[in-house]
Amino acid sequence: MIRVLIADNEALMRAGVRLILENDDEIRIVAEAQNAREAVEACRVHTVDVALLDIRMPGNGISAVTEIARHSPRTRAVMLTAFGEEATVTSALRAGAHGYLLKDTGPHDLIDAVRRAAAGEPVLAPQVTRQLVDFRAKSGQGSDVASRRIANLTPTERDVLRLLGTGLSNAEIATRLHLSSGTVKAHISSILTRTDCTNRVQAAVLAQTAGLLD
Structure with missing residues (x-):
């Protein structure tokens, strides 16, 4: 069983992600959070394998990644956000995020990404990877x-x-x-x-x- 936390300040987004992931019998949503503080606390209270975090939620998703990495090292933090700027992606990865997905990720790909993250595999949206490579080449x-x-x-x-x-x-x-x-x-x-x-x-x-x- 893969235990997942969904952290996003938009209730509609949380409901949509839950609906997608609960189609997989091996994934269970153990907690939801509306801000960074709640996300960190949820990872302390529950056993969370994968935490899906919005980067722009109140309290800052990157700060949540840092705290989760410190206090709940078994949890794989994956950003699920609409923002894919290079500086934002780099900050998240440096903070300890195990992946970075965009909110236009398809249902099948989202389920696959959660499975891969739980197994410790890298999870990066293809467009994010290309952007990082292009940016580093230019800079x-x-x-x-x-x-x-x-x-x-x-x-x-x-x-x-x-x-x-x-x-x-x-x-x-x-x-x-x-x-x-x-x-x-x-x-x-x-x-x-x-x-x-x-x-x-x-x-x-x-x-x-x-x-x-x-």
Whole structure:
């Protein structure tokens, strides 16, 4: 069972997300919140696997991500918002968000994203990923900088990072590379440390920026 928190100050939005997610028998909505304070408190009171947070709700969704990461580390915080500006996305990821989705995400994709986030996989709206890559290229934070960040990775770590960048799970990466899931998990931990990435989402963006997916 995947336990989900929906945090948005718009009641209609919360109801719509609930209606979509409750179509999946393995997802259960355990709490709703209208602001950042309520979202943080809900993650303390309930066991929450995935928290869907609006970035512009009262109290600031990014602040909620920071507090949830500090007090409820098992919870995967995913932004679900109408705002996809690069600075906003970057701030959310730096705060510890495990994903960033836009509110025009389709029902099937939203359910899939919740499942992936619960499994610890990176969740980024395609348009958000493209925007981050384009911005970094234009601002001098593009492929050259990204290439230097991955320069010290071993060949196997680069292969793992490349597949992680395509959104594959640990089990899928293990199958592709003929490794055990435990070995893949160890490689990902090493990759995050060596590239100074906070989570898999940042590593996935790095893989794309560095051209590993080309």
